[in-house]
Amino acid sequence: MTSFGLVKGVRARITLVDPCGKPIAGPRSRIVTTGWISANVEPQMREAEDLEQTNAEGRVCVSDRTPPERKWNNVTLELCKVNTCLIGLMTGWELVLDWEGKPVGFSDQKEIPTDRGVALEIWSGVGMDDECEVPTDDDILAPGAASAALPYGYTLLPVVREMQVGAIEYGASVSTITLTGITANGVRWGRGPYNVVATDGANTAGRLLQPIKQGQHKRVLYTTIAPPEATEDCCGLILPTPYYGETAIDVAPAQPACGLEPSNEVQSAAITGTPTGGTYTLEFDGQETSALAYNANAAAIQAALQALPTIGAGNVLVTGTGPYTITFAGDLAGFNVVTIIADDALLTGGTDPAVTITVVTPGGVWA
Template sequence: MSCPLIANASVIRITRVDGCGRPVCGTDNGFVFDCFASLAMNVNTDEGTDVEYKAANGRVCGFKRGCPSFKGFDTELNFFSFSPEMIEIMTGSPVVLGYDGRPIGFDSCSIQCNSGFALELWAEVLDEEVCDVSGSGDGAWIYALLPWISNGQIGDLEIGSEQVVPQLTGATRAGGGWGVGPYDVLAQDAANTPGPLLTPLGSNCHRRIITTTIAPPEPTCDYTPVAGELCLAS
């Protein structure tokens, strides 16, 4: 698969991470959904300072362009589903429970800057080679991982006669303890055996985008568990 074409985004999974960017294991720390409009990953950089040597007669004797510093991605997630579980993981907003102990809403309080989450996105791939003759897979997907997003907050809301599209903003951070992750997202061999990432992201990296032949998880309307080898080792 040399030049895959991205068709459209399919599924997003979010996972709670702790104050050091490590996945938090447990039954109520993940959420999978597909009812979203778009995910923007806007580059945030410091352009650096140009250095210019100008003589008294006005001639430029030397010039060095400033080196930009990459700060990360400012994320904007536009979604439709107002799941309390999803909002709680991404923003730290307290969940409101019903008489049966199930989430029925959430409270908008102060911004929880110490909370964080990882975001994984799958997008369908169009390529004549995605279904090979060996029959070892069911297609291919572009897989994007932002392992540590902080400062999540819901933007302005206007509820009227048209569809409501809330927006959640956040900012990526480098480093963290995602490692190879707690999920099976990548083939480990020619038989398409599912497994975790083969290598962790570098300490100064904010995002990874790869092609995978492991299908995305199914969307739910409830928390999903975070388990796997990473959790067993922690």
């Protein structure tokens, strides 16, 4: 049995997730920081309730009690160095950009987003008396041996949502920013996108050995895998594949170096066979466009694609006069998206008219 204390916060990593803990891959989805003072995690309980019934004489004839239940954890994070991207990740607030397009601040907003959250990972020391175990053999002398690695405490909150910035005091003292939120069920975090625990006696870093289960809001454990280095800004996130289930891989891929940008997916739509009439449709991720005329121009194709709920306004650009170049942008920039499917059965005239979709540039390639 392992016993350890939690002392001195060493590092914190914040990752953008959906309301159930699924990591959201993208070019600015994670940040690692040392710029925090404290993190407080306090259970919010549903108190036990006494159940009692008296008889006609006024004496207790039935007495019982409902069990207490943890509803969520109240999370308070106090920052001493305010990275604008960190604030944006945790609150969903709009970032203020300078003339070069670099984030230099943030603006608050009236609504508190409920369709997103962050995963908060915290590494701590384990106490000086617990750092050094007594060797029982010479295995500790082998390079990279797990028994020679220094231990850390690791705390995971797979979903923290409804983050809000508290009061900021300006005066003759250092100003800090305090963020508060609540935890939620983090079952979609699974085993996570990062390597945080040892998977064998050689101290090979891998994903969590057991996934987050239904109703779990917090996990605390002892690990011999060192925390990641702090990053200067938000960085790209890629996910292991397969991510879930019995076939999920044990060791996650290395995350992209900060500062790199993933490629935007570019697809091409070529209309061949010289049709003289009829229509065709395009399907993206299960949603089909309205009918497009055989000679529809780039603007019409772009409007039809942006009208799809799986794409949305501003998330695809169409150029050219045939073949048409379809570039994914906006919320779909930097992702390896599904390939568009064309239904050309209603094209007429010409010789075997068809619409052919090809991937010119795969999205999500980091370079």
